[in-house]
Amino acid sequence: MTIEVRVPTLGESVTEATVATWFKKPGDAVAVDEMLCELETDKVTVEVPAPAAGVLGEIVAAEGETVGVDALLATLNEGEGAAAAPAAAAAPAAEAPAAAPAAGGASVDVMVPTLGESVTEATVSTWFKKVGDAVAQDEMLCELETDKVSVEVPAPASGVLTEIVAVEGSTVDATAKLAVISAGEGAAAAAPAPQAAPAAAPAPAAAPAKDVADAPSARKLMAEKGIDPAAVQGSGRDGRVMKEDVLKALANPADKPAAPAAPRAPVPAEDAAREERIKMTRLRQTIARRLKDAQNTAAILTTYNEVDMTETMALRSQYKDEFEKRHGVRLGFMSFFTKACCAALKEVPEVNAEIDGDSIVYKNFVHMGIAAGTPQGLVVPVIRDADRMSFAEIEAAIAEKGKRARDGKLSMAEMQGGTFTISNGGVYGSLMSSPILNPPQSGILGMHKIQQRPMVINGEIVARPMMYLALSYDHRIVDGKGAVTFLVKVKEALEDPRRLLMDL
Template structure:
């Protein structure tokens, strides 16, 4: 019936163009084939026609496929609204290896995150189109994959190496090799040569190390981005840092008393960061100007609190964001921090998870830092620095006792925040951490 319908169409309208649908349910993509010897028709028909098996016209194949439908191309995916290009860092597979659908075959390093290039279909990698170190944009072709090829055995199991002794040469070649083999002459003893000692350089010339003891590598894009942002922060903000110290006795006792019950109920450990995040939320609510930002000639006050947490990874510093921390409890904050830290260490953070943020907390104490002056994370207006906990002598009720103390630092933009607001902000954090009951009573 289908063949009679197609024949009838050709007889009635000789200038018609055959349009073949990709799907039998819904017309989505069209590919027109012009019949030989017939003029082109301006408007293709959006109908579905079934051709006999012997028809010379082939169905339209899926995106990124060759004409025969066997080869597909892996392309760079969309990398985010603010990311226009990236660097092809490395390939995870080799030509000739088998890959499955959606399996990563390459990694793209951007200014913020590392993105995987996945295989669109299951098959064998025919070749790589791009090279490591190339700058690529979304849609750039990276590799060609064959869906019907057989994996290269060289990548599956290396061939057994055979010794040259096990394969004897033919008689004629043996004679030739024996005739051409050079005669071994006795080694003559070389007389030692008198060498002149090197001239001593003048004391005024600096002694530089040799160049072969140096290594030059290209700077990763993430490190470039961090360097540019920090330098822009220094050039833009009028940064000033104020310090205070916190007695961690009560907070550490709280952790010790309830850590087991906390893990049993919430399936996550109770850390110090959640307490400082809640203390920062309380301080930002008391001093809303610290949560604000300068935009041209205006000041933008935010009625929401998104805390950015600085995480150091092997590739560089990343600052993922915990959204709406003013609506979270201790358990929600700990779960959010653990999830973002795992993604940061595995390079699985997305652009959205690092965008925004109204205030940043950096914990240099995990590396043993005693005191530091953190740099503001633009376009925010302030950053809190935590440091290591050290037993120090302090005066309590007229007596000198040893207490676990931590220095805290607040770096703020002095164009927007005055010293009064900064000191009161840091004082609020000190009061809440030293006596967490203030959060319960809201005092």
Template structure:
């Protein structure tokens, strides 16, 4: 029995998606709940799985094609068995018999061990600048399949080798001779295009301003050093810096509601809760999963949520509901070495806090010069909603709570 493979039903905020990757090809056997195809939207990558045991019968929408919510992308035959353990694409199936004989003839003519690639495998190899002779074929008569090329690419990435496949940024990772000027043009992903659109829109529509301060991270570092072992034993997770910043921001947001608000047309929406977005960098682009009701969470709960979201983001498993909402955002450029920056607003929020690298600097402490671990803080805010006085006081409140963590517990 044949059934249609449809794109997932997209939320109202998502108009369409793009077929990112077909993990199964026509004629290839798959078990129930096996991943068949990835659909990339401007927010997340959605997975479509096999409805039962069977085979992919036909691919209607190829990789790179645009699909709408619920649109048919292929057909699935339930109960059928695959033609081969490593099946190939539709055109491979149609031409397989003739290609087998051609492959043998080609090898005899060449008199070499150069592998024969299926059309889908050759296309993938060309797109990623993979040398066919470097790939070990597992298909019939040693033919290199699409899966062989993909496995070679994944293996090269994990080993950190200098292979010729493209990097996450789309630039070729290849050593070239002096004087050569290589270029590679790749289409922008929907997620990255959406990020670009939102950031440009934020700069064009908001009256964005940034205020700076610095915080002595010594007290937090000493606390982490003193209680890290006990914390890990009790909660089975390390105590990081982000949970302290999230807690300090939560307390400051209570004191300055305008920083926790958002603008909806001509309305100012004040939120009586603190849902804090934590910016996470992935190969596909920057995503901002939201930790809900931070005020009700302990440091361990915050750390676990951040680690869970970070793992899901890197694996492309974030759901749209994980990133919707949010009343305030924290971004940490310090993990990449940034000493100072001006973060861009995450609309419709009215403020975003930027963390940076911890740098030891000479500071005046009680009339003496001491070397202290300092971090610059940056608060970008929408001046239409937040006055400069409130923004500065908000940042000072965070600074004071981090330099004296007992303030967070005492609410002073």
């Protein structure tokens, strides 16, 4: 049976791509979901997995060709002969299962699942099973950690875990083999005696050398601009230089590698014995890099105001019980702030815009990022088209995404595309702070603790629930007047929430 391999959906408004690299050639055996080739669009790199196990037949679109959405890339021959081919031709022979499968069973490779667009590698965080354990289909075997999210790897079949190829702490690419399961009749009963601890598995190999050519569009652009390929840091598989890498090098010609951190001062032995050293997670490393990049790239400035929360708190207190009965979700303050920000962004659209080269891109929609603290670090899930949502829809979306963020279940797509961000440091007791931008966004609102403070109202000193607001913005695109106007609009909406209902 012949199966067609076609161009997948490339993303909103993206209609074509360039075939960057083929990882397989005609006649090669491939496993289901094994990467066949890589496509390159104007903005991202898209990997094309095999839709089924079989043998690659004809390659229709060669490297360097431009193809449209749903165009035919190749054909795949599926059938008895194909099924007998090795499940993962790319795996070295040394990775064969250490223990023979149980009689009547078969060896099933556990591969790295799809990690998300543009994510090419992950770190093996935790194994929940050890060699010799019986596993059920879809039972969690291990957890992988990428730059953004944690990915659980389920068992593809029932059987016995006979080999762990990628031990905890090792870095694997998107097509790597993680383990081997002996599946089939009697597999569970024929569990071999546990082998040496997983640590005895072969140590992860060093990162492979760059043996795949740079993307065709990257080579063309480097030739046109006279750029030495060795001077461009590649972000593709095996260090391959992609078009966006060349564009970044052109935009920052003076960039130099960051100087290594200064070594620590000597630590007394009695102090060193009481220290604990833990390697930074990939998520924490990414957070650190992005925050520093934001400071290096944008002209960040912060302006402050304060809001009297009396009316918003009264409205919430009056309707929260009825709201929860009607909509099945609690009424919090975040929906008020989200609504207030959406209204203010319409008045000051540059706060909802971004810089792209020498252009300003204005967004006629609001994809609201809501910063959420998790045990792994800060993540920012995005609520799309928040400006079109009701209070109940916003509260439901925030609750659902917040829970999944804490559980490490957010996908990459759910944390991309935000146009503005709200960060609530008040839940931790913060009274005042200056939030850092979430690039390429031009604005972020910082909420803080509500605290009773003496205020002069109609000539009298009264206690009022006050909150400091902070707007950090990119001064390259947002002027001081626009930033102050934005905060005043948010303040007015919260001090008289009826304005939100009347679109004022």
